Amino acid sequence: MKKTKQLGIWMDHSLAYLMEFTTKPFEIQTIIHEFHLEDKATSKLEKKTSIKNVYGYYNRIAEAIINYDKIILFGPSNTKVDFFDILSEDERFVKMKIEIKETDTMNVNQQHAFINEYFVP
Numbered sequence: 190m191k192k193t194k195q196l197g198i199w200m201d202h203s204l205a206y207l208m209e210f211t212t213k214p215f216e217i218q219t220i221i222h223e224f225h226l227e228d229k230a231t232s233k234l235e236k237k238t239s240i241k242n243v244y245g246y247y248n249r250i251a252e253a254i255i256n257y258d259k260i261i262l263f264g265p266s267n268t269k270v271d272f273f274d275i276l277s278e279d280e281r282f283v284k285m286k287i288e289i290k291e292t293d294t295m296n297v298n299q300q301h302a303f304i305n306e307y308f309v310p
Contacts, residue, residue, distance in 0.1 A: 196257040197304035198250070199295060201266040205250050206300060209257075210308040215301050218253060222246035247275050255281060261307050263290040 195210040207218040223242055250272065254260060262269035269289050276282045292303065 193259055194257045195259045195261075195308050196254055197261045197263065197300065197307065198254070198269070199292075199300045199303075200250070200262065200264045200268050200272065201294075202268045205246075206297075207250070207253055208300065208304055210304055215304075217297070220246065220249050220253065244275075247272050251276065251279065251282070254285075257285065259286045259308075261288050261290060261304065263292045263303060265292060265294050 197208045197210060199206045199208075203222050205220045205222075207220065208215045223246075262273060273287060273289055276285075276287060290303075290307070295303065
């Protein structure tokens, strides 16, 4: 029987922490959103660049999670919902079980505890 690969992703608009659920100590992969123009975007060119930055952020996360079976997206902002919507439209992620949970800002230990509680039956 194939072992299910499980991943927790705490994310907000500026970064994502990817943590695989295993019996070994957690390893954290960090993906940063380079959004220096996003808040100040005024011209059409700046707005297009800002949108490309957001999709680049989401694409980097998507590439990192392609081999997982079950994912929990959690964090304090709506970024996880936007990311989920993008994954839902991508056929590579159709068979992947993805769930969303609203949480507050968490430190690393709280994130680990949340993932352990979520994935332990």
